[in-house]
Amino acid sequence: MVRLSSIVVVFLLCVVSSYSANDVDVQEICKKATDHSFCLTLLNSMSGGPGKDLGCYASYTIDVLRTNVSNTINVIKKLIEQSGSDPRKQNHYKNCLSGFETDDGALGEIEEALQLLKDLDYNGVNMRMSALMSDINDCSSEDETSMLSKHELGFEPGTLHLFTFKNEEASMQYQELSERHATLLIQEEGYWKQRAKMHWLQEGDMNTRFFHMSATARSKKKKVSKLIADNGTEVHTQEELCEVAKSYFDTLFKPRDGDYDPVLNLIQPRVTDNDNVFLTAPIIKVEIQQALFQMHPDKSPGPDGFNPAFYQRFWEQCSEDIFSAASNWLERGYFPTSLNETNICLIPKCDNPTSMKDLRPISLRNVLYKMISKVLANRLKCCLDKCVSQEQSAFVEGRSIIDNALIAIEFIHALKRKTQGRRGELTLKIDISKAYDKVDWGFLRGVMTKMGFTDVSIRWVMMCVSSVNYSVLMNYDRVGPISPGRGLRQGDPLSPYLFILVTECLTALIHRAVGRGDLHGVRICRGAPEISHLLFADDCFLLCTANVVEVNELMRILHTYEQASGQEINLGKSEVFISRNMSHTAKEDLSRILGVRLVLGTGKEVMIKSVLQAIPSYVMSMFILPASLIDDIEKMINAFWWRGGNNNNNKGIHWLTWDILACPKTHGGLGFRNFEAFNKAMVAKQAWNIVQNPNSLVAKLIKARYFPHSSLFEAPLGYNPSFAWRSMWHARQILSFGCRWRIGSGDNIRVMHDLWLRGSADKWVPSPQPAGVYQLSVRDLLHDNYKAWNIVKVRNLFSGDVAKKILETPLVSSVREDKVVWEEERNGCYSVKSDYRLAMRYIIGSDKYHVAGNWNGIWKAQAPHKARHLLWRLCRGCLPTRCRLLERRVECILNCPVCDVEIEDELHIFFRCVVARDSWCAAGLSSVLHNGVYQQSNAMDRIFAMCSNESSDTVGRVAMLLWSIWHNRNDKLWNDNVQTPRQIGRYAFDAWHDWYSVHKLQSNSVSGTTEVDLVRWEKPALGWVKCNVDAAFLSGSGRTSVGVCFRDNSGQLMAGMTQWQQTVISPVEGETWALLLAMEEARHRGLDRVQFESVDRGHSHEA
CATH class of the missing domain: 3.30.70 (Alpha-Beta Plaits)
Structure with a gap:
């Protein structure tokens, strides 16, 4: 055991406060050049209450079932040796070992092996991490003053470094052990992340501590200590609690007789023969795969312990077995008893629940069953519109x-x-x-029969509904079985x-x-x-x-x-x-x-x-929140951000306004949500739905009440409107910025009253215009016999500029229906995300919305988030250097706290301070520091130049080094702790290398400079024809042209054509137009096996 600082002790007390003192043993494993020392926490699993069921956690799915089976076998063998005289543990581990060593990959065989995870839990990872860190210490020299061979790490001559190894073999071993250590870090975080159920946390440092505390809090919250039975008595023992739970669910699921006929006789058939053919068709493997991958990978497993992540990761290996089993079960008309077993997890609705009604039951089903159920659900929902x-x-x-x-x-x-x-x-x-x-259940069967579902459909559904057996999880004890009726x-x-x-x-x-x-x-x-x-x-x-x-x-x-x-x-x-x-x-x-x-x-x-x-988001979807409320919310969040969450009188310095922080990261902000823009975008979606679905119940009602004789975009606010309509009326302005009519027949589009012009911010035809124009529809501007602009009529009716805009608006002959489309999305459909971006530009203003600089380079740097964030703060002028503090009227000494020689600003602290310059050398980045391209007069320009010229890996190493320099500066200022440049450099490299190893394993790819693949024309298969298309645009002319050519499988030209149009369209629309012409030409020539390919994008489609 080692003595730990008081801060560490406080931290450990917080984490393990749910365990008794006799059940905890904490040992420091190794102090490595990262944020914290590694502590091995040993918990006495035998005193922690009943054991938990097998859970196939993602971390172990990666470790045990992908690449590290041999390592796991070694761990099990060590556990057998360490189990001593405990025969129960020895037998269990030996059974697990035989399961891992088998060659049969079926679920039944590996499940016994996976039972090991029930005992290993977090301690299994800790054990392997302990062994790895011991090996790392063995290969690392204790002589901190010797120099590392520059050949070993590939650094430039003259580079300072603190890495010390006994020999070259030890250096290579260090690299291998570090990568294995990174794998264990992922497993440790994955284990606690799943148990914590915090799916929102996507990036940052390894969040094991956060997830561990969240999981511990969830476990403590779920514990039930007392309940009141049906007779009014209060029970406390585990046995009595289990009995109350079983009695409650037995009563709840007890069937009763019902009088069906008075209701069922009113149901009319609604399901067609075609629907039934679709519903009862044999399932195919693609349907099961789609159903599986629609599930969140980290959802809780059912009684068999396999979560969706397991099946998703090993779909290729187990898909045939799953497909065969599912098809067989549906064909014979019943499931295996174990398939539809379900655990009921009880989640308290309040603190200290005392009644079963205070507990929310959550059903945990086997993923294998859920795949089948979801296939049937995906089919059923396609027919619901006519049934409901x-x-x-x-x-x-x-x-x-x-x-x-x-x-x-x-x-x-x-x-x-x-x-x-x-x-x-x-x-x-x-x-x-x-x-x-x-x-x-009988009533459900009757309803489906009356609606016209076939016996096969009903049998499949009732298999899923009625074959269930429940077990209630009461403080992790399984109570059951409960057979519902x-x-x-x-x-x-x-x-x-x-x-x-x-x-x-x-x-x-x-x-x-x-x-x-x-x-x-x-x-x-x-x-x-x-x-x-x-x-x-x-x-x-x-x-x-x-x-x-x-x-x-x-x-x-x-x-x-x-x-x-x-x-x-x-x-x-x-x-x-x-x-x-x-x-x-x-x-x-x-x-x-x-x-x-x-x-x-x-x-x-x-x-x-x-x-x-x-659901609180419903409120923001229907009502425009008062400006004062939005302002208060944003002020509180802004204060929390700059104050760091401390509830004290010190409000901190608000370096930037909330509007700037809410700008996208690519524009110099942090991408926080602007509540005004988001609120209007969500409300605008309801207005969009009314425009798109005029025959819906809500559209008919809103139109009749507020704009019976006009469109939504022209509607007045009206007399005594509801708050919902008032909100929609205000949000429609943002909607109008991104909407326009797509011209079909043109009958429903009014020339002067609707949004339909292309190529300009204002989609209205400007007033004033000749009197006769106000009653015209767009159809009146087209030729009678074919879909094209009547050029003479348009030029006679409108001024030169307006006529030019009209004639540049494209017409597609195959589009026959007039429809409002959303210009901000390629598919023409509204999205809150794109409208939010549009609203931000209008609410904040373009000058604040976008600040010049290579912000993308900062956020794409291969470095921990905290290091990239430091670069952002540096470029935004938000680091509290002493010069910056003086600008904010904070009285302080201006000299650098590290060297005490020059005035401290961003350029000095990171680039000119003697400690900083030596740290750059120690980290192997001296060539970057002294590069003549990066000698700008301010730190922001230097960072942007590096982001533009260096690889994302190098920028990441720079970011980590700057973070280490800033961390050292603060440690010196507040704690009077001093590190040498060598220590700073080693810390920066080690921290970056650890993060990079973990990140590489998590993403399975390394960002950086990659060679651009050459695009080559490839011949089509025998019997096929390839058609290449492209679109071209002549800048300033308003003219678009397309080219089409057909080649056979030998590469010989079969046919070609070109066409142009006086119109302004986007590149995507131009290529789409070219594809449409190519398809029409292929049909005209009688070609039925054609592969269409867009030249610029390399997209390929077969028909």
Whole structure:
């Protein structure tokens, strides 16, 4: 054991605070030239409670199952030797060893071997790391004053260095051991990252400590110490806790008899024969592969311990077995018992849970089962649009739950404004208790049968639903098995689609009542659709006339639905809002009949609590946040950034404004989010959806209410608008900057009122124009018999500049439909990301949005993020050198704290200080320091010049060296610790080399200068024809030309053609036009086996 500094002790106490003192042994392994010493923490696994199930963590997937099987076998042999007289451990390790040494790669054989990981956990990595660091110490000389041979590291003559080895063989061994050590670092971080479930952290230093503490916190939070049983008694022992959990789920999943017929008789067939052929076609390997790679690799494994990362990494090796097994199971009509076993993990909803209702059950299924389930789900969702009514907005492709949220907001706003009239109206928000868990399987089967699904489709679905066996994880003890008789598993890919099929029965009941006149929907204005209900997956909004008759009818419908489907309405969490023209007494009477709480006031609470509060991004998707709120948020984040998170009175120096920090990294910022621009981009997406889907329910309602006789871009704000429309109205300006009409027939595009011009920021035809032009459509400017501009007519109607813009707008004969497209994306579809960039340019201004400099070179440098960040701060003038502090009116001594000779600025501290210059030499970078190209008068220009002329590896080494120099400067200033230039140089090289080794293994590629591949024309295969196309643009002429040539498989020219057009288009559009002409020509010539290739891009397509 060694004495550790008090800081290290505090750190270790924080990390291992969940373990008793007798269970922890900490040993310093080796002090290497990196950020910290390596400490081996040995935890007594036998005192940590029950053992955990096998988890196939990504770190071990890389180590055990890819390249290091032999190393792992050696580790197991060492464990056998160290297990001493413990026969249980010896037998277990020997079984694992035989599993690793087998040649059979099937999952069943390697699973026994992988059980080793249950015992090794983090300590297995620590053991190997300890052995490696010992080997590194053995090959490294203790003589810190001797010189390293310049031949060994390839440095220039005269280079100073501190690396010392006993001999050349030791130097090579050091390199090999360092790479193996980097591999272990990845495994260590990967292990804790998976257990921490922090998928958002993508880059930076090795974050093992962060992930370890997160995993420890998650483990402590999940622990349940007491529960209240059904009889009201409080239980504490593990055995009693397990019994309470089992009893709860046995009751929850217990089936009950239901009356299906009154509901099922209302369901009409909706699935076509073609749909059934698609749904029941034999599965193919590509479908399974697609389903697998749609899963996040680090998702928690099921009972078998294999996570998605395992199957994704070894897809080539196990794909045939998986495909064969899946096909066999579906063909014979049942699964193996173990396949659909499911663990239920209990996540506390609050601190110190005391009831099972305080625990959120999460189903952990085997990935092998999820692949099959997801294949069926991917097929089913393609047919949902015709199976599910328009009132349901969740889980149906092409619909958005936000659409129904917007409709609900408009209705609540309308009821709030309704103060006159004898007819009142109400909205009832109902909450369904344990909606997924109580779905009746017989009812689900009946619904699918009535909708027209074949017996094969239904059998496959019911295999997935009914073959499940549960085990509850209570403090890591498995409780079970529990065999359910009803319910859908949340998290199963099929469950959401099956659930909304069940909710179609509620829609059918309501539609029948409306058709009979027993129930009336609500209409917010003349011309708007009448709506009786809205569905948000398992949440429901019901709307009707506020009278006793209709309220009783509503309750009868809900009761019928409960009896048939097994669902239960939770009246305690349901709420009703009634229009303001009803008396308070009448409102109370109706709420009493319904048995739900009456919501008073504005009614916004209903929407916020039921829908918006669940996912905060929904709020920013529908409402423009107040400027004062956005400003406060950005100020807090800015203060946190510059203060470093310390809650003290020192606010720190705000070197840059938030607007600058929010600029992209390529433009001199840090890419932080500008909330105003992001908020407007998200709201603009709703406006875009209304423009693109005019026949959707929300589009019809919004248009009828706010712009019945115009387009969204011309709509006035209107009288007493809702907050949602007010937000959309303000966001449409940003939307208009990137939108334009794509000309098809031209009938729907108004010349003077729509955005359709190309090649200019202003897409409107400018006013004033002759009176007759204002009523014209674009179709009136085309020839009658073919799609081309009527040049004479255009020039007669418009001035020279406007006529030129019109005639340069391209026309494509194959495009027949007028459609609004988004210019900022190649596919013409709106994205929040591209609109955010557009909004940033307008909100911040182009002068702040882009600052000149080779910022890309900084961020592409091969170095740790902290080193690249230092380069950015240096170039942005944000480093607190003494000259910079003086500029900020901070009184301080100006001399350099390291050499105490010259005034400290960026140029001095990094390039001119004697300690810095010697450090450059010690790090092997003297040639860069003295290069005449890098002798600019300020540090920023020097860095940019290096980024432009040196490889990313060299820039990375420079960045790491500058970080080390700055770190040494701060250590001297605040702690009076002094390092020699040799120590600084060694630290910089070692730190960079360690990072580079880890980064190389993680990315499987090394960035740097690569030779450009030569593009050569290749002959097509026998029997095929190759068609090469290209587009050319004559600058300033507004003319685009394309060329097409066909060659056979011997390279002989078969045909060629050229065409030009007086138009302004992008290079991508030019190549697309050329491909379109080539395809038309190939069809005209009767060629059916053609390989099309774009000359500039090298893209190849076969037809």
